[in-house]
Amino acid sequence: MTSTHTRHLSDTSASQTPTQGQGSCWPDHGGQGAALLDRLGLSSVTPTMDVSASLNPLGPPAWLADWLARAMNEVRHYPDPEYRDAVAALAASLGIAPLSLVLTNGGAEAIHLVARAYRRARALIVEPTFAEYARACRLNDIEIERLQLSGDDFRLDVEALSARLAPVDLVFVCRPNNPTGTRLPRSDVEALVAAARRSDTLVVIDEAFVDFADDEAPLTDLVEQGEPLVLLRSLTKFYALAGLRLGYLVASPQRCRALQHHQVAWSVNGLAAAVVPELLADGDFARRTRDWLYSERAYLTAGLRDLGLTVVDSQANFVLFRPPGQPSQANGEALLAYLARHGCLARHTHTFSGLDGAWIRVALQRRADNDRLLRWLGDWLGDWLGDAQSRGENR
Numbered sequence: 001m002t003s004t005h006t007r008h009l010s011d012t013s014a015s016q017t018p019t020q021g022q023g024s025c026w027p028d029h030g031g032q033g034a035a036l037l038d039r040l041g042l043s044s045v046t047p048t049m050d051v052s053a054s055l056n057p058l059g060p061p062a063w064l065a066d067w068l069a070r071a072m073n074e075v076r077h078y079p080d081p082e083y084r085d086a087v088a089a090l091a092a093s094l095g096i097a098p099l100s101l102v103l104t105n106g107g108a109e110a111i112h113l114v115a116r117a118y119r120r121a122r123a124l125i126v127e128p129t130f131a132e133y134a135r136a137c138r139l140n141d142i143e144i145e146r147l148q149l150s151g152d153d154f155r156l157d158v159e160a161l162s163a164r165l166a167p168v169d170l171v172f173v174c175r176p177n178n179p180t181g182t183r184l185p186r187s188d189v190e191a192l193v194a195a196a197r198r199s200d201t202l203v204v205i206d207e208a209f210v211d212f213a214d215d216e217a218p219l220t221d222l223v224e225q226g227e228p229l230v231l232l233r234s235l236t237k238f239y240a241l242a243g244l245r246l247g248y249l250v251a252s253p254q255r256c257r258a259l260q261h262h263q264v265a266w267s268v269n270g271l272a273a274a275v276v277p278e279l280l281a282d283g284d285f286a287r288r289t290r291d292w293l294y295s296e297r298a299y300l301t302a303g304l305r306d307l308g309l310t311v312v313d314s315q316a317n318f319v320l321f322r323p324p325g326q327p328s329q330a331n332g333e334a335l336l337a338y339l340a341r342h343g344c345l346a347r348h349t350h351t352f353s354g355l356d357g358a359w360i361r362v363a364l365q366r367r368a369d370n371d372r373l374l375r376w377l378g379d380w381l382g383d384w385l386g387d388a389q390s391r392g393e394n395r
């Protein structure tokens with residue numbers, strides 16, 4: 001490899017590097033327990049609870065292990081490059097035409113397909129949000145503008161967003177948003193796509209967590225009406241299949257063909273594709289998940305608020321909160337480290353624009369684990385408030 005190549009490669013990775021600490025970096029995503037403990041200087045801790053990755057604690061479905069064992073014979077064959085069975089099952093479940101859907105290697109591939117198709121364009125990203133949009137844009141020389149949300153509710157003003165569309169080719173909106181859990185109302189999405197039509201901008205809505213949101217008419221009808229809209233979806237979160245890699249996107253047939261053009265052949269593995277119809281047929285798993293979710297989201301949110309923490313209303317399977325008082329990186333980090341010392345891995349927010357470590361995101365668990373988390377938080381707050389009083393501080 002020439003020195004030019006070496007320099008180019010190292011430059012690219014440097015531009016992706018998250019916040020640097022004294023030793024190692026903050027990990028880019030949840031579910032990177034060893035890297036998180038390393039960054040906190042707590043490598044000797046044995047984790048007992050991981051709330052840093054937002055996966056359904058009821059999953060994966062119990063039948064999956066046997067199903068995969070039986071399906072192993074199939075790994076000798078190439079999968080159908082068009083994934084017709086999986087696409088047909090997903091399209092039928094959404095009530096859309098199969099030509100409006102592309103199966104992808106997780107929601108992450110869907111993000112990167114869009115960015116690849118818009119190489120050297122200009123994009124607007126609503127922050128704080130999932131860092132992969134910016135990374136995909138950087139990898140494709142897309143110029144990035146940002147609309148930063150703030151306050152304790154992270155409300156998105158759709159008029160302000162619409163006013164920023166004219167100079168950009170695409171806009172990324174995550175709904176429900178990672179990490180805030182907030183969901184832009186459907187009426188605002190309609191206003192946004194109307195503005196996008198006028199400015200010839202593509203609206204990219206990442207719905208990786210949509211299956212956890214309260215019922216609402218899906219946005220697929222807007223795609224079918226020909227609006228400039230792409231929906232990105234993931235099966236990772238709801239079915240707890242992070243290692244299998246399954247996602248898809250919904251767009252007009254013409255746009256699907258254009259995006260597919262950039263997809264690596266057989267990018268979704270054969271086992272993942274083959275399991276799609278089985279997952280969709282498991283209505284019992286979906287029902288149990290929703291029952292768990294509605295009870296635990298309300299329970300944990302109320303429990304966090306009762307402790308005096310500042311909590312964002314969530315439409316996802318995770319909750320974002322911070323210690324009381326002004327947002328403080330030191331307090332956020334102290335709490336993160338306290339939880340880690342007890343074996344509980346929460347999601348730091350150093351890699352989310354504007355949150356800077358002051359907030360913490362936790363994935364909802366079953367009741368016993370949510371209670372464990374609330375107890376640790378209560379103990380930490382007790383110590384923290386006690387320390388403040390003994391120093392005569394007014395928190």
Ligand SMILES: Cc1ncc(COP(=O)(O)O)c(C=O)c1O
Nearest residue numbers: 106107108130178208234236247
């Ligand atoms: C908002 C959002 N979109 C997409 C993804 C990627 O999902 P997948 O695991 O299906 O690639 C994630 C993963 O955390 C996410 O948070």
